[in-house]
Amino acid sequence: MKVLAVAFPGMTLIDLVAPLQALSVIPGFESQIAWKTRGTVSSDAGISVVATHSFSEAWVEPDVLFVPGNTNALCKLLSDDETINFVSKAGQGAGWVTSVCNGSLLLGAAGLLKGYRAGCYWYTREQLRLFGAEPDSARVVFDRNRATGGGMTAGVDFGLALLGKLAGEDTGRLFELLFEYAPEPPYMVGRPELAQAELVQAAENILQGLMPKADIVAAASKWKR
Amino acid sequence: MKVLAVAFPGMTLIDLVAPLQALSVIPGFESQIAWKTRGTVSSDAGISVVATHSFSEAWVEPDVLFVPGNTNALCKLLSDDETINFVSKAGQGAGWVTSVCNGSLLLGAAGLLKGYRAGCYWYTREQLRLFGAEPDSARVVFDRNRATGGGMTAGVDFGLALLGKLAGEDTGRLFELLFEYAPEPPYMVGRPELAQAELVQAAENILQGLMPKADIVAAASKWKR
Numbered sequence: 001m002k003v004l005a006v007a008f009p010g011m012t013l014i015d016l017v018a019p020l021q022a023l024s025v026i027p028g029f030e031s032q033i034a035w036k037t038r039g040t041v042s043s044d045a046g047i048s049v050v051a052t053h054s055f056s057e058a059w060v061e062p063d064v065l066f067v068p069g070n071t072n073a074l075c076k077l078l079s080d081d082e083t084i085n086f087v088s089k090a091g092q093g094a095g096w097v098t099s100v101c102n103g104s105l106l107l108g109a110a111g112l113l114k115g116y117r118a119g120c121y122w123y124t125r126e127q128l129r130l131f132g133a134e135p136d137s138a139r140v141v142f143d144r145n146r147a148t149g150g151g152m153t154a155g156v157d158f159g160l161a162l163l164g165k166l167a168g169e170d171t172g173r174l175f176e177l178l179f180e181y182a183p184e185p186p187y188m189v190g191r192p193e194l195a196q197a198e199l200v201q202a203a204e205n206i207l208q209g210l211m212p213k214a215d216i217v218a219a220a221s222k223w224k225r
Numbered sequence: 226m227k228v229l230a231v232a233f234p235g236m237t238l239i240d241l242v243a244p245l246q247a248l249s250v251i252p253g254f255e256s257q258i259a260w261k262t263r264g265t266v267s268s269d270a271g272i273s274v275v276a277t278h279s280f281s282e283a284w285v286e287p288d289v290l291f292v293p294g295n296t297n298a299l300c301k302l303l304s305d306d307e308t309i310n311f312v313s314k315a316g317q318g319a320g321w322v323t324s325v326c327n328g329s330l331l332l333g334a335a336g337l338l339k340g341y342r343a344g345c346y347w348y349t350r351e352q353l354r355l356f357g358a359e360p361d362s363a364r365v366v367f368d369r370n371r372a373t374g375g376g377m378t379a380g381v382d383f384g385l386a387l388l389g390k391l392a393g394e395d396t397g398r399l400f401e402l403l404f405e406y407a408p409e410p411p412y413m414v415g416r417p418e419l420a421q422a423e424l425v426q427a428a429e430n431i432l433q434g435l436m437p438k439a440d441i442v443a444a445a446s447k448w449k450r
Contacts, residue, residue, distance in 0.1 A: 151405030180376030
């Protein structure tokens, strides 16, 4: 089970880690963490990870391609030739094409979601249409061999659900218990539909600056999906 | 806000990442990822992280000391002099002494939980008593300046709850929405109380080999808490 994950500077680290934590229990699991060059890759959580392979060294036909998300770092990456070309090729050779958060926009920019339903971070979900994908508000979305999660913490649900698909539901169930996944959100406001209007507005005010929708439009125009 | 996190080879990566993802949004956040030596530290999720500081270089009085957990790697570490001495000193100087999963056993071995209520991974929760702590089955446990979470995925709840304590509940609420934390466990069996007896037995059969309780008893005897 060859899991190829893209890591990029400034990425949202839980997007990358929660899914790989779940997939890593599959018998025969191997991973490559790929970026333009090998070595240290920063994240937004005060922790850097190690890219084990450069784009040119990475598997061409992984069983799973996985892409994490982020705010501004992701938005800039959407127009980056080297990254989009790599994701596009890896996705064409992959058994499963997957993402969490707005990593699905990167898959979209790489032409991998045209005609597919996909999940995304709530703030940029509608922008999936720019890449020919059908936005789906579910926390985990499966459409043929595409598996995409909602924002950030959705990676836990996504990882366990994908584990269930790849290794069987009994294994998914066993690891939900082993991962002690009986969540208790402290405030119960983790989706816009659950939160008061003022809180959603406060969140949107922050996101507007971090995730310029103009960057997404520019990428869609560049890649003409 | 100086957050000092211990990273150790083989650690459970989501234990480390979920809490730091939440704490990293606190204004003035700085982190040190500490191990015996600087450099690459492996995890159990197919991803390695970078230890930015050796034990001797790390902050002596961090605002927050954080310790992740694991199965066998953690159990061995409980008897490791260099690690226990470091955690003990850092904990004595820290504003908050914190952990997720069975990282609380490490805090216990370091003498930091004597007379405190604490959370832990479900399988080893009762072993906290060996270190003079009072096991608490809550997903997030606060007792004075000790904050301890349940197993693995509890780090998300723990991180947001601790963020609320440190930066105010309004901030906690805002980031619960920004982190899109509206979980949907695929199987709803994430605690022994929620799972069928056969599933709990299957999980215990696995954990028995991975987490020898004899290692924990040996550590408690060594450190005589």
